[in-house]
Amino acid sequence: MKKTTYKIALFGILSAVALVLSVLESFIPWSGVMPPGAKAGFSNIATMFAATSLGFPAAMAITLIKALFAGVTRGFTAMLMSLSGGVLSTAVMYLLFKHTKRMGYMPIGVLSAISHNAGQLLAAGVLVGSKAVLGYAPVLLISAIVTGAVTGTVLRAVIPAINKTVNNMNSYEHKGGR
Amino acid sequence: MNEQRKLASPLQALLILLLAAAATAFFFITRPDRQDGAVAVITVKGRVVKEVSLSAAEDELITLDNGVVIEFTDGKIGFKESGCPDKICIRTGMLSKVGESAACVPEGTVISIEGKAPDIDIISY
Numbered sequence: 001m002k003k004t005t006y007k008i009a010l011f012g013i014l015s016a017v018a019l020v021l022s023v024l025e026s027f028i029p030w031s032g033v034m035p036p037g038a039k040a041g042f043s044n045i046a047t048m049f050a051a052t053s054l055g056f057p058a059a060m061a062i063t064l065i066k067a068l069f070a071g072v073t074r075g076f077t078a079m080l081m082s083l084s085g086g087v088l089s090t091a092v093m094y095l096l097f098k099h100t101k102r103m104g105y106m107p108i109g110v111l112s113a114i115s116h117n118a119g120q121l122l123a124a125g126v127l128v129g130s131k132a133v134l135g136y137a138p139v140l141l142i143s144a145i146v147t148g149a150v151t152g153t154v155l156r157a158v159i160p161a162i163n164k165t166v167n168n169m170n171s172y173e174h175k176g177g178r
Numbered sequence: 179m180n181e182q183r184k185l186a187s188p189l190q191a192l193l194i195l196l197l198a199a200a201a202t203a204f205f206f207i208t209r210p211d212r213q214d215g216a217v218a219v220i221t222v223k224g225r226v227v228k229e230v231s232l233s234a235a236e237d238e239l240i241t242l243d244n245g246v247v248i249e250f251t252d253g254k255i256g257f258k259e260s261g262c263p264d265k266i267c268i269r270t271g272m273l274s275k276v277g278e279s280a281a282c283v284p285e286g287t288v289i290s291i292e293g294k295a296p297d298i299d300i301i302s303y
Contacts, residue, residue: 138208149194
């Protein structure tokens with residue numbers, strides 16, 4: 001399989017996974033479990049995977065697709081919130097993946113979840129014209145640590161499995177599977 | 179369990195624990211407290227549209243120009259109705275302590291409880 005074909009296919013799959021995860025997440029009744037305004041952020045698993053395996057432009061593109069999808073399904077405000085949180089957290093996770101060798105998926109998941117919330121609070125503050133939205137910061141921070149640890153751990157478990165599958169595909173090809 | 183299969187190293191776990199401790203401390207430090215003479219300030223797109231004294235005796239149902247309905251009962255105030263999709267504002271619940279706030283971002287509406295001195299702001303702790 002050609003490298004570019006592989007990358008295009010993976011990009012398409014990850015975009016689809018990101019959207020499906022955010023839809024599935026919206027079906028779960030979070031009220032009572034999560035504080036108001038907080039989300040599990042499962043679709044970050046796809047974004048983080050893209051940031052590690054496809055690089056910065058692809059991860060950002062998935063973030064943009066997610067924001068557009070939020071805009072179409074949940075309105076303009078949801079799009080801006082998705083965009084502001086997504087862009088900041090994707091940038092943070094990419095820089096961490098690139099410049100820290102030993103940090104690991106879980107801390108990166110946590111820090112990108114925190115920056116996602118920070119970006120959203122910033123946008124919310126601008127949209128409502130008040131810094132009172134920062135009242136949501138303490139609970140969001142705590143939930144970001146929990147959800148970020150979960151997404152990071154899922155990624156840590158999933159990546160070796162996917163790499164194994166890809167390697168198997170490659171070796172099949174070398175044996176003349178073309 | 180070899181190194182390859184571990185989900186997190188001790189160093190990573192420590193990092194997370196430190197972060198969690200800092201977040202918990204932040205949570206308790208910024209926790210709002212009850213105060214006499216507290217005022218609920220309602221803003222729409224940054225502009226103050228109404229102020230309600232929390233010590234007011236009469237209950238009130240406030241309908242704003244943007245259709246948002248705010249309820250004031252027993253010294254507590256909160257969003258009751260809003261046209262927004264996620265209803266985060268309503269789920270935030272009733273506010274009564276200085277420093278608490280509820281926001282409806284799609285409608286640009288914020289309720290924040292402020293103390294007597296108007297120059298206190300919630301982020302300067």
